[in-house]
Amino acid sequence: MPTVDDSPRSRELAAKTRDFMEEEVIPVEKSLLQSQDTISEAEIERLQDSAREYGVFAPGYPEKYGGLGLDFRERIPVIEQAGRSVLGKVAILVEVVDQLHADVLVEYGTDEQVDEW
Secondary structure, eight states: OOOOOOOHHHHHHHHHHHHHIIIIIHHHHHHHHHHTOOOOHHHHHHHHHHHHHHTOSOTTSOGGGTSOOOOHHHHHHHHHHHTTSTTHHHHHTOOHHHHHHHHHHHHHOOHHHHHHO
């Protein structure tokens, strides 16, 4: 059976994502579950800012737009770690719909459209 090894960069980013999930995202998720509250836009923005600080934000987006520029194969270990929490995909911006829209926007959008969205 064929196997695929993750690249050193993917392993490093997966470890950073794991740390981010443990230290930032999972505590927020636990708090929300206990309070049965919903997450605010401000909290989402705070988590995304934190993801930027950890160096794990927007792994599939081009670097020139603030992402990490990873191809699909390189993103898999990062997405696996983000999947440990329902908030993970929002916090690091790996939701499928967002990625599909970003791919189309980057490929076919004008500079003004890319800047706006």
